[in-house]
Amino acid sequence: MKTSWRILRRNPRALLGFVILLGFGLMATIGPYLIKLDEDQNFAERFQAPSLSHLMGTDYVGRDVFAQIIYGSRDVLIVAVLAAILTILIGVFIGAISGLAGGPLDTTLMMLVNVILTVPSFPLMLIIASMFKVTNPISYALLLAIWSWGGLARAVRSQILSLKKREFIEAARVLGLPAGHIIFRQLLPNITPYLAINFISIMRHAITASVGIMMLGLVPYSSSNWGMMLNLAVFQSGAVYTPSAIFYLLAPITAICLFQLGGIFFAHGLDELMNPRLRS
Amino acid sequence: MRKTRFGSLLMVGLLVLSLLATACSKTPETTPKDSSTTPNASAPKEPAIFNATGNWNVPPAYHGNYFATGGSSNPWWYISEPLFVYQPVDGSISPRLGTDWKEEGNKVTVTLRSGVTWSDGTPFTAKDVVANFYMLKLLNRGIWRYLASVEAANDTTVVFNFTVMTPLAKALVNSDPIFAGAKEYGKWADQVPANMTNTEKLNAIRTDLGNYKPEKPVGMGPFVIKTVTASEMILEKNPKHYAADKVAFDQVRLARANSNETIWAMNLAGELDVNHAAASKDLVDQYLKRQTKMKMAAPSDLSDFGLIFNTRKYPFSEQKFRQALAFVLDRKKIREVTNYFGADVTDYSHGIMKSYAGEWLSADVLKTFTNYTTDLKKAEALLTELGMKKNEKGEWLGKDGKPFAFEVTFPGGWGTNAESVASQLKAFGLPTKARAIEDSLYGSTLQAGNYDMATEFGNLWWGNPHPYTGYRRYYDTVSDGFVAKATGFPNVVKGPDGKDIDLMATTTDLGKTADKAAQKKLIEKLAWVTNEYLPLLTLTEKNIVIFYQDGLRVTGWPDAKDPIWQLAGGSTDKLYTTLIINGTLKPVSK
Numbered sequence: 001m002k003t004s005w006r007i008l009r010r011n012p013r014a015l016l017g018f019v020i021l022l023g024f025g026l027m028a029t030i031g032p033y034l035i036k037l038d039e040d041q042n043f044a045e046r047f048q049a050p051s052l053s054h055l056m057g058t059d060y061v062g063r064d065v066f067a068q069i070i071y072g073s074r075d076v077l078i079v080a081v082l083a084a085i086l087t088i089l090i091g092v093f094i095g096a097i098s099g100l101a102g103g104p105l106d107t108t109l110m111m112l113v114n115v116i117l118t119v120p121s122f123p124l125m126l127i128i129a130s131m132f133k134v135t136n137p138i139s140y141a142l143l144l145a146i147w148s149w150g151g152l153a154r155a156v157r158s159q160i161l162s163l164k165k166r167e168f169i170e171a172a173r174v175l176g177l178p179a180g181h182i183i184f185r186q187l188l189p190n191i192t193p194y195l196a197i198n199f200i201s202i203m204r205h206a207i208t209a210s211v212g213i214m215m216l217g218l219v220p221y222s223s224s225n226w227g228m229m230l231n232l233a234v235f236q237s238g239a240v241y242t243p244s245a246i247f248y249l250l251a252p253i254t255a256i257c258l259f260q261l262g263g264i265f266f267a268h269g270l271d272e273l274m275n276p277r278l279r280s
Numbered sequence: 281m282r283k284t285r286f287g288s289l290l291m292v293g294l295l296v297l298s299l300l301a302t303a304c305s306k307t308p309e310t311t312p313k314d315s316s317t318t319p320n321a322s323a324p325k326e327p328a329i330f331n332a333t334g335n336w337n338v339p340p341a342y343h344g345n346y347f348a349t350g351g352s353s354n355p356w357w358y359i360s361e362p363l364f365v366y367q368p369v370d371g372s373i374s375p376r377l378g379t380d381w382k383e384e385g386n387k388v389t390v391t392l393r394s395g396v397t398w399s400d401g402t403p404f405t406a407k408d409v410v411a412n413f414y415m416l417k418l419l420n421r422g423i424w425r426y427l428a429s430v431e432a433a434n435d436t437t438v439v440f441n442f443t444v445m446t447p448l449a450k451a452l453v454n455s456d457p458i459f460a461g462a463k464e465y466g467k468w469a470d471q472v473p474a475n476m477t478n479t480e481k482l483n484a485i486r487t488d489l490g491n492y493k494p495e496k497p498v499g500m501g502p503f504v505i506k507t508v509t510a511s512e513m514i515l516e517k518n519p520k521h522y523a524a525d526k527v528a529f530d531q532v533r534l535a536r537a538n539s540n541e542t543i544w545a546m547n548l549a550g551e552l553d554v555n556h557a558a559a560s561k562d563l564v565d566q567y568l569k570r571q572t573k574m575k576m577a578a579p580s581d582l583s584d585f586g587l588i589f590n591t592r593k594y595p596f597s598e599q600k601f602r603q604a605l606a607f608v609l610d611r612k613k614i615r616e617v618t619n620y621f622g623a624d625v626t627d628y629s630h631g632i633m634k635s636y637a638g639e640w641l642s643a644d645v646l647k648t649f650t651n652y653t654t655d656l657k658k659a660e661a662l663l664t665e666l667g668m669k670k671n672e673k674g675e676w677l678g679k680d681g682k683p684f685a686f687e688v689t690f691p692g693g694w695g696t697n698a699e700s701v702a703s704q705l706k707a708f709g710l711p712t713k714a715r716a717i718e719d720s721l722y723g724s725t726l727q728a729g730n731y732d733m734a735t736e737f738g739n740l741w742w743g744n745p746h747p748y749t750g751y752r753r754y755y756d757t758v759s760d761g762f763v764a765k766a767t768g769f770p771n772v773v774k775g776p777d778g779k780d781i782d783l784m785a786t787t788t789d790l791g792k793t794a795d796k797a798a799q800k801k802l803i804e805k806l807a808w809v810t811n812e813y814l815p816l817l818t819l820t821e822k823n824i825v826i827f828y829q830d831g832l833r834v835t836g837w838p839d840a841k842d843p844i845w846q847l848a849g850g851s852t853d854k855l856y857t858t859l860i861i862n863g864t865l866k867p868v869s870k
Contacts, residue, residue, distance in 0.1 A: 039703040043616040047562060060560065061617045061696070130721050215692050217717040217725075223699055234541070236696065238563035241544055245562065 007273050014269020020262025028077040031070035037224065038064060047244040057247035059229070060237035065251045068224035072252070075225045076207055076259060082141030083148070083206040084199045091149040092195065095156025096183065100164065110157070116150035125216055134219045143213060144206045152198055159191045193271040200263035207256060226252040327530035328867035330834060331553045332856060333543060334534035338510040344497035346459055347418060347468075348490040351497070357853035358515055358532055359399075359499035360457035363390055363409070363438075365858055366450055368582065368745035369843040373450050376861075377404070377458060377500070378438075381450070388440040388449060389433070397520050398461055399504045406432035408461040411469035413440075415460040418472065418486050422744070423452040425759055426791070429473065444792040447799060448744045455743035455850075457501065464498055465489075502527045502861055511536050526863035547571070547827060554828040556852050561620040564825070573832045577840040578621045580635050581824040582745050582849035585619065586738030586816040587688070587701060592729050592768035595678060600662045602814040605733075606652040607659035608708045609701060615820035618697040623821040627651045629814060630807035631754055632747045633739050634821045640747055640803050648776060649811045656708065675709045686712040689734040691722040697735045697819070726766035736766070738818045742850030747803045748790045754810060755783035756791075769815040776808045783809065824848050826855075836865045 008014050045062030048054055056065040098109040125143075134140045163169060164187070172182050211227040213219055222228060229252040232239075239245035336342055337350040345351040363378035373381060380391035396404040413430040416423065426446040431439045440453060462469065468489045475481035496505045502523065503515035515532040518524065535552065537543050543557035550571045559567070567574050587609075595601040611626050625634045628649055632640055667679045675683050686705065690698035698714035705712040712733075717725050726734055739750040754763040755771070761784070764771065775781040783806070790802040810816075826848060830837045838844050838859070847855040859865045 039699075040707055041613065041617050041700055041703055043613070043620075060562075061700070126718055126721065130725070215716045215718065217689070217715050217721070220687070221690075221695055221699065221714040221716050223695070232695070235539075236560075236693075238544055238560045238566075240541070241548055241566055242560075242562040243566075 004273055008269050011269045011272055013265045014272070017262045017265025017267070017269065020258060021266055024073055024077060024259055024262065027070055028073040031073065035067050035070050037067045037071045047239075047242065047248060049244070050247055056251045059223075059248050060232065060239065060245070063223075065229075065248055068229060069226070069251055069255050072222075072224040072226045072229065072255070075210065075222065076203075076255075078137045079140050079144070079210055080203040080206040082137055083144040084202040086141055086145035087148045087152060087202045088195055088199055090145060091152030091198075092156050092188075092191075094149065095153035096160055096187070098153070099157040099160025100179075100183070106157075110154070113150045113153050116147065117154075121147045125213070125218070128218065132218070134213075140210075140213070140219055141206070143218060144209055148202055148205065148209075152202075155194070155198075156191060159194065160187060163187055163190055189274055192274040193267070196267040196270045196274075197264075200260060200267055203263065204256065204260050226255050230256070328528060329531045329533050330529040330856075330860065330865070330867075331533050331535070331551060332853075333537035333552065333555045333557070334513055334853075335537050336508065336513060338536070339508055342508050343493035343495065344505075345489070345492050345494055346497070347415065347486070348493060351493070354497050354505070355513065355515065355532075355534060355853060356457050356459050356497075356499075357501070357851060357857045358503045359497055359501040359505060359518075360459040361396075361499075361501050362454045362457045362854075363392075364450070364454045365847065365854065366454040366743075367843070367847065368451070368741075368849060369846045371450065373454060377409075383445070383449070386428075386442040386445050388442065388453065390438045390440070390453075392436040392438065393522060394436055396500055396522050398463070398498050398500050399518055399520065400463075400498050401520075402461070402463050404461070404500050405435040406438045407435075407466075408463075409438045409458060411462040411466050412458045412460045414469040414472040415465050416456065417476065418468070418482065418489065421452075421456070422448075422759070423455075426452070445794045446791055447748060447794055447796075448746055448791075451744045451746070457499075459497065459499060461498065464494075502857060503532050506531075521861075523861050523863075527860055528863065528866040529860060547574075550574075550829065550832060552827075552829070553832070553834045554826060554852075554856060556824050556826045556848070559825070559827075564621075564827075567827060571829065571832075573829050574827055575830050575837065575840060576825055576827050577845045578823040578825045579845040579848050580623070580633065581822040582633065582739070582741035582743075584625065584633060584738045584821045585622075585697060585819045586629075586736055587819055588726070588734050588736045588763060588767050588816045589814065590729055590731055590733070590767060591770075591815060593732065595666070595668075595684070596732060598666055599813055600666055602817070603650065603652070603812075604659040604662035604666075605705070605710075606814060606817050607655045607662070608710075609704055609817070609819075610654045611819050613704070614697065614700045617700050618694075619820045619822060621825045622823050625818045625820055627653055628811050629816065629818040631738070631750050631810035631816075631818075632803070632807060633741060633745075633750070634818075636745065636747075640800060641807055645804050645807075649808060652817075659708065670709055675711060684710055686710060686732045687715045688712055689715050689717050689722075689725065689731040691719050691735075692716060694735050701733070701735070701819075723762075723766075729766075729768055734766070735819075736763075736816070738763075738816050745849070747806070748787070748799075751787045751790060751803075751806050751810075754787075754815070755806070756787045757784060763816050767815040769813070773809055773813055775805055776812075781805055781809060824852065826852060831868060833868055834865055835868050838864065 008018055042062035045058050046060050048058040050057045054064050054066065056069060059065055059068065094109055094113065098106045134143060169182060169186055172186055207227045210225060211231050214221050214228060223232060233245065233249045234240050237245065239249045334355045336353045341350040343351045344354065361377045364373035364376055364381060366373050377393055377396060378390045379393050382389045392406060398404055410430045410432050426442050426444055428441045428443045433439050442449065468485050471485050502518055502521045504518050506514045506516045513534040517527055517530050521527060535546060537557060540557045543555055544559060544563060546552050547555065547567050548570055564576065589596040589602050591597050606629065612624050615622050615624055623634055628646065629652060630641065630649060663676055668676050671677055671683065677683055688698040688702045695714060695716060702712040702714045725731060740753060741749045752760050755761055757764050771783050772780050786802055786806055790799060793799050793802065828837050845855065847858055
């Protein structure tokens with residue numbers, strides 16, 4: 001823990017990323033207790049500029065944008081992080097087994113990956129939407145993850161195929177180290193930086209994909225979801241063409257960008273943490 | 281290595297230079313030249329173009345057969361003609377392909393204009409009209425609920441034999457242009473009369489017809505289709521049109537309106553002469569600020585938005601609960617945020633379009649109806665009567681003491697509507713969330729009863745503006761009855777006099793009654809039931825907001841209050857082509 005903190009402190013970019021992510025974490029956990037989300041609509045107060053009473057202005061029906069961003073961060077952190085974890089777990093599991101085992105199992109798993117990558121998800125989502133309603137964040141995240149792991153599994157398989165021919169893996173095998181040790185102590189640390197970057201891009205994808213899931217009716221509609229805020233600003237309220245709506249439009253964009261930036265910066269530090277060769 | 285670096289630097293340099301050159305170059309004129317442009321006698325005459333919008337299947341899926349997938353979305357009102365143009369405001373008709381309309385008992389005789397030809401040169405005759413109406417049977421058009429047969433008495437006389445003289449006769453006969461002539465579609469139309477009740481045979485005809493995919497449609501309208509692309513359709517003036525001397529435009533250029541955002545940008549740039557893409561108030565303010573010649577008209581769309589209740593489920597099964605919700609909702613506020621340019625409906629919910637209600641329901645009759653102007657105290661009293669009470673959080677509990685958790689279901693794009701309803705109910709102490717349903721699943725979800733409340737069209741009078749059209753959608757479960765099917769509302773209920781009313785039978789009787797006094801009696805009953813039992817609460821009347829550039833390239837637009845704008849309800853193209861054909865719209869002279 002101490003070593004991790006020391007490494008993080010020495011890497012300003014990673015530290016900044018950590019601070020940003022921590023800020024979002026606090027926003028999602030403590031924010032809703034401090035700021036009240038007033039859903040009452042007041043058309044006369046729409047698209048107001050930032051002020052003391054509305055720190056980020058108001059939306060197209062006069063609701064406070066800052067409160068929406070704070071409440072929306074809960075969706076982002078819970079659903080996006082869970083979706084990213086599940087995607088990574090499925091992708092790494094399938095990719096690692098495929099790459100290590102080779103032979104018919106590899107062929108079968110890659111066929112499955114091809115199916116996931118090529119089957120259009122929309123008609124399947126429609127069928128799911130007509131049969132089920134998602135009731136908790138885990139099933140929501142699983143729904144997002146189930147279509148996202150294919151590409152990652154392929155990439156992990158390629159990494160494993162390359163790594164397993166390296167000398168240090170050969171040496172581990174010659175030494176008779178168990179498979180668990182080779183996978184978890186030798187192979188996985190080498191692909192962790194790659195997974196960290198993927199983790200961030202999967203989270204960003206989950207934010208935007210959650211809008212589609214919402215519009216299919218699989219989960220209740222939430223106008224404070226950042227992706228939905230962006231969708232409403234661009235496609236419903238015409239905020240793109242309305243100068244007074246600039247703050248409403250920029251608020252979710254800034255939140256998404258900042259969250260992603262924090263993730264990227266933090267991943268940079270994670271890279272150093274996982275890979276001793278990068279440490280100065 | 282050095283050479284590679286030099287090459288890379290050179291490429292980057294060129295790229296930067298080209299970007300700079302692009303940035304510094306003069307921006308091309310985006311706003312078309314207006315009427316003040318100086319004429320140039322030596323220059324060839326520029327075609328007069330009418331710029332509007334359309335939406336069609338993009339090539340190669342595009343073709344000219346209305347009856348097959350890919351062909352129905354052609355701009356039919358530009359390339360074809362109706363027999364008459366029906367004006368919903370006063371129920372009058374004005375001649376187009378037909379010149380005389382005569383009603384005798386259950387028979388309507390229409391005299392056709394002579395000298396009309398199809399764009400392929402074939403003369404237009406009564407046989408074309410007959411073929412067209414039998415082809416409409418293949419589309420299950422509503423007119424065939426009342427029509428027994430159509431005959432050609434001679435080349436210029438068509439006889440419509442109705443089984444009952446419906447009050448909608450004029451509207452139904454003229455709701456579509458004539459687009460399926462005998463020469464092109466006779467092969468299929470001729471098979472229909474002998475198989476009117478043979479569904480299997482009719483389906484076989486439909487299947488065969490679906491395989492016919494002509495490159496472009498043949499019509500007799502003021503324009504013919506010249507080119508079709510994924511973004512634009514060009515129509516050229518039909519020199520053979522009977523009113524070609526009055527048609528002042530050489531071309532119609534339709535931009536494909538596949539999304540509102542595209543049209544918003546084109547409107548802001550002043551590229552369209554007319555369009556009706558839905559826009560927020562702020563966006564409209566931007567249009568009017570940037571495009572000084574742009575004006576807007578907002579006639580009724582002949583439709584209204586409503587909130588339907590799933591009467592199969594408690595507590596929506598309770599009439600008083602539905603009434604309480606009607607008292608809770610501030611419908612003016614909902615209209616403001618979801619349909620700014622629409623018309624307020626803040627009192628009753630009787631199933632007749634607000635702007636037409638005065639014609640059918642007198643003030644004395646309305647006195648017997650419950651007025652649902654927002655009143656939270658009345659709502660609380662009704663819920664208390666139902667044995668409901670509030671908990672310490674201010675949330676209402678059901679009879680069983682359990683808190684409610686409702687959903688307002690909505691189709692894609694109607695989120696603001698549902699959210700507005702949900703937020704008002706939540707503020708009153710009825711926790712409610714909005715839930716979207718994908719468009720293609722929406723109807724089946726409602727009819728299966730998998731919802732609590734849902735946003736839906738109430739009336740859809742497009743083309744047939746009469747209370748019967750609305751009540752058919754509400755209660756006639758044989759031919760439509762969407763509202764009754766979706767809400768699970770019973771067919772027989774107690775009327776104002778305490779006697780049973782069979783809603784479907786009453787609606788069917790209304791459709792068979794030509795006498796206006798008798799119609800009023802039936803309408804009063806249906807309106808009372810609709811208002812008191814509330815299977816659907818009307819939220820707001822939809823207006824179709826039309827933006828037009830007056831004097832930029834096109835001039836002659838009628839005043840925004842002129843009743844002729846009402847032709848746009850159901851089809852804006854019908855309005856535009858009427859104004860072009862009668863010579864009202866003209867290009868700005870240069």
